[in-house]
Each structure stands twice: as structure tokens, then as C-alpha cells.
Amino acid sequence: MYFVGLCGLNCSGKTTVVNHFKDNKDFGSLSLSDMIREELRSRNEDINRNNLRRVGNELREKFGSAILAERVIEYVEKQVEKKNWVIDSIRHPSEAQVFINSKYPFLFIKVDCPIEQRYKRALSRKRGEEVNIPFEEFKEKEDRELHSEKEFAQQLLKTFEKANTTIVNESGVEELQKKIDLSVEEFTKKLEN
Template identity: 90%
Template sequence: MYFVGLCGLNCSGKTTVVNHFKDNKDFGALSLSDMIREELRSRNQEISRNNLRTVGNELRENYGSAVLAERVIKYVEKQTEKKNWVIDSIRHPSEAQVFIDSKYPFLFIKIDCPIEQRYKRALSRKRGEEESISFEEFKEKEDRELHSEKEYSQQLLKTFEKANITIVNEAGVEELQKKLDLAIEEFTKKLKNKDNN
């Protein structure tokens, strides 16, 4: 069993990547945000982007920066079907480090995409506050998220630094899938070579 972790900015295509692994590669799929959603449901709070960010930061502050990743690994280890897992929404370097330090092989992929394309995707999703956001507001919001230095807040830039590879998603789904397949092929080849040595 191994993990593929994903990081990237909003609307970069991480969900498309998750679906590719889930539907075409028979991976299990989890998001660190799933752990926050569980928490929000237990509190009867709305599952919004703002609440996910706020409660995620609160959980990190109360239980440590890596709490969401730790909960994901515990969840996976309880599953009877042992398969590979794709993990989305890794937004803090400590979360990435939990997977890096675990006993399971880990490939950490940053999904990148030009901001103009991501803005168009945000508008087409029509999710709450993103429905009528201007390009300038979208960019400002992203800059705030990127440059938070609080220990328990999202630290995207530092998280991106831990990625093994960056895949640029700007030429359509088919091209993205080819890049992902190549990355997995190279990763599994290295694992086999390591096992044989």
C-alpha cells in the first residue's frame, strides 16, 4: 500500500486528479478536509469554505499541526481492503511530514495551473461566495491564504516545497491524466527497485 498526496491552489484540478485515481486506478480517496467536515457535522455547522478553513485551523491549534493527516492514516489502517490511497487537501507542511515519516511509501504531487484558468473554474462552479467574486478579489483572497505565517493556519507555500513533483494542469484532462500515469509509473518502478535491493 502507498499514498499519493495532493497539494495545490484552489481550482487547480485536484478533484480531477482524485477522480482519475479513484475511477481509473482503483485507489481509495480521502481528503484531509473530510476530517474537518466530520467535525463540522458533529457541531451542526454549515460546510462552507470559510468554516472548513476556520475549524481546520482550530483543530490544528488544539491537537497539533498534523492532526488531520494523523486522523486520515488511522482511518485508512482500519479499512479491511488494503489498496493505495490518494489524499487531497494537504495544506500544512506538518501534514505532509506525517505521510513522509509514515511506514507507507508516499508520492507528494503539487498540481499547478495558471490563475486565469483557475478563476474561470471558480466562477463556473458557482459555489456560494465564489459565484460573483471578481478576479481581483479572487487573487487577494488567494494571496492571504498563501502568506499566512501562523503556526496552525494553512501554510501552502511551505507545503508546496515538500512536493516531490509538480504537474502543470493547463492543457485539458487527457493531458493531465497522461502526466499522472507517467508519474505513478516512475514512482512504482522506484518502489520495485528498492524492494529488489
Template identity: 40%
Template sequence: MNKKVRLIGLTGTNGSGKGKAAAYFKKKGFAYFSLSDMIREKLQKEGKEVTRDNLIQRGNQLREKDGPDILARRVIEKVKDKAVIDSIRNPFEVEFLRNHGKFILLAIDAPVELRYERAKRRGREESASTLEEFIKKEKEEMTGSEKGQQLHSCMTMADLVIINDGTLEDFHLKLEETL
């Protein structure tokens, strides 16, 4: 892989706008890869329901079995040019990607009530049914074992934190500044 490849990693809270950020970078010519999509595909192949809990559990199992950076190792094999890599949730994934090309990690966040409303509108089964449940699930994702999800650690490792609490246009302007 060419050492000049530009990689943008996305981490952040559920419903914060990581998918919108990824779509923006795709329009700018970045290839798109999602670590959680890799887990989704695995669950589907195994005939298991794709829920947020199953995604977390299966991701943790993969990290336990094959190492905490396994998802990053698998995705980097697919990267040929500049790319945006979504759903980074373990510090070992961040460290692995930092060693491959020019890499920046963006942490995307927004107020919890706004994120909950976005998650509900998205209609994914893995989203919580109440704000309280949403907050509880989020706390579980924030800190975990070395081989589990450690979203808080990833967010503190970010090169830049972007608060997505305005319009989509405002968000795009913030993202543009990273290029």
C-alpha cells in the same frame, strides 16, 4: 499499516484540478480521502455553514488544539491499502504522511484566471465572487502560522509539480507518469 502502501498526497491551488487528479487515481484503484472533507463533516455536525472561510478557520482551530498534523493523523487511521489523500495544506501533514508507507506529494497548479473560472463553475460557496477576491483569499492560504494553512510551503515540498493548463486528457497523461 503495511510499509509498502503507496500514498499519493495532493496539494495545490484552489481550482487547479486536485479533485480531477483524485478522481483519476480512484479509477486506478486508489482509495480516496480528503482532509478538507473531514473539516466539512465537522462543520456540518456543528450546524455551521460550509464556506471557504469557515473551512480555513475550523481547520486552523483543529491544528491549534490537536497539533498541526492532526488531519493527517486522523486520515491515516482509515487507510488500508493504496490511497490518494487530497487537500494537504500544512507541512506537518506532509511530514507525517512521508513517514507512513511509500508517499509522494503532487502539487497541482494552473494559471490563476483558469482556476478562478473553474472554481466559479464548481459553484461551491467557498469560492470567491470576483477574481480579485479569489486572489486575495488565495494569498491568505499561502502562508500562515505553524498550525495554520501553509499552502506555499506544501507546494515547495512536493515531489512533482503538475501544471494543469490543457485538456483533461493532457492532465491524465501527466498523472499517469507519476505511477
């Protein structure tokens, strides 16, 4: 069993990568955000980007910056069927480090995409606060997420530094899938040696 972890900015294509692993490689999938969604449901709070960010930060502050990753590994280890897992929404370097230090091999992929393409995707998703957001506001929100230095907040830039590889998603789904397959092939060859 091994983990593939994903990090990247909003609308970079992480969900498309997750779906490729689930549909074409028979991976299980979890998102660290699933742990936050579970918490929001238990509090009867709306599940939206602002609440996910806020409660994720609260959980990190209360239980340590790696709590979401720890909960994911705990969940996976309870599963009867032992298979490979793709893990989305790794947004803090401590979360990545939990997987790096675990007993399971870990391929950590940063999914990247030019901001203009990600902005168009955000508008086309028509989701929550992204509906009709002006480009400058989209960029400002992203800059705030990228440059947080608070210990328990998302630290995307520091998280990106821990990635083994970067896949640039700018040429369509088929090209993205080829890049994913190549990264996994290289990773599994290293495991065999």
C-alpha cells in the same frame, strides 16, 4: 499499499486528479478536509470554505498541526481492504511530513494551474462565496492563504516545497491524466528498486 498526496491552489484540478485515481486506478480516496467536514457536521455548522479554513486551523491549534493527516492514516489503517489511497487537501507542511514519515511509500504531487484558468473554473463551479467573485478579490483571498505565517494556519507555500513533483494542469483532462500516469509510473519504478 502506498499514498499519493495532493496539494495545490483552489481550482487547480485536484478533484480531477482524485477522480482519475479512483476511476482508473482503483484507489481509495480521502481528503484532509473530510476530517474537518466531519467536525463541522458534529457541530451542526455549515460546510463552506470559510468554516473549513477556520475549523481546520482550530483543530491544528488544539491537537497539533498534523492532526488531520494523523486522522486520515488512522482511518485507512482500520479499513479491511488494503489498497492504495489518494489523499487530497494537504495544506500544512506538518501534514505532509506525517505521510513522508509514515511506514507507507508516499508520492506527493503539487497540482498547478495558471490563476486565470483557476478563476474561470471557480466562476463556472458556482459554489458558495465564489459565485461572481471579482478577479481581484479571488486573487487577494488566495494571497492571504498563501502567505499565512501562523503556526496552525494553512501554510501552502511551505507545503508545496515538500512535493516530490509538480503537474501543471493547463491543457485539458487527457493531458492531465497522461502526466499523472507518468508520475505514478516513475514512482512505482523507484519502489521496485
